[in-house]
């Protein structure tokens with residue numbers, strides 16, 4: 127790939143399953159990646175595994191911390207060539223009934239999955255505007271389009287991210303920055319706990335590899351005109367059915383509630399319940 131086609135891409139959550147797969151595929155395609163996440167050791171390990179390792183950079187930061195986020199944006203601005211593409215991928219999940227969620231769990235989820243992408247995008251806009259290929263890709267979820275019991279706050283965060291993406295795409299339409307949205311279904315990563323994996327199996331939900339999601343993400347970036355993409359069949363159909371006939375989906379999911387409660391209880395009783403590791407408010 128010539129230097130002209132080679133983009134510099136900031137991937138948040140690059141230490142995680144989907145982020146590392148996206149960063150790897152981008153590097154394989156000749157792009158330069160800025161690897162963002164909290165776990166510096168994992169980011170260094172990923173960087174060392176990438177083709178043309180020396181081109182890439184590790185940029186550890188807790189994005190919930192305003193000072194660390196500001197320092198990240200400053201570092202991006204100081205690097206020669208700037209940043210062409212921001213992939214807002216960092217995220218957390220929580221499988222819990224609403225009645226079991228604390229205030230800090232609510233704010234941790236909403237801040238990480240919704241406020242952070244908004245704030246980071248705003249702060250990087252001047253840099254993205256300097257690029258001839260400026261683009262933003264927000265990683266949402268099928269659950270942002272099918273409100274799922276046990277994931278009400280996660281679903282709300284991803285639904286909000288979709289609304290943000292759509293509005294921003296229109297707002298930036300005369301600025302030359304493309305704004306995309308990618309909604310995976312379940313993916314085989316550490317985001318999903320044993321209880322979530324068990325629930326998915328019991329419900330017959332299929333899951334994809336992080337590499338598959340990365341391929342869809344890079345295709346979206348290459349397509350230039352693609353606005354949003356939903357991964358997986360029959361999930362794409364369910365999303366349409368849910369939009370047209372929500373009462374139908376209400377009654378299907380109502381029948382699954384005993385199963386969902388059973389796995390939510392398992393999750394609550396497990397030591398690594400994600401709501402206990404949620405971040406602080408912005």
Ligand SMILES: NC(=O)c1ccc[n+]([C@@H]2O[C@H](COP(=O)([O-])OP(=O)(O)OC[C@H]3O[C@@H](n4cnc5c(N)ncnc54)[C@H](OP(=O)(O)O)[C@@H]3O)[C@@H](O)[C@H]2O)c1
Nearest residue numbers: 139141142143144163164165188189216217312313315317
């Ligand atoms: N896995 C799924 O089933 C699935 C399905 C649909 C959508 N998604 C979405 O895909 C995205 C990636 O998820 P994943 O499955 O790859 O999860 P993952 O393996 O748990 O990775 C999550 C990433 O987010 C980073 N992160 C979380 N909080 C952060 C913070 N405060 N500051 C900086 N980085 C932070 C983590 O960093 P550290 O590890 O370094 O702390 C990690 O790199 C998320 O937005 C998720 O909602 C996932």
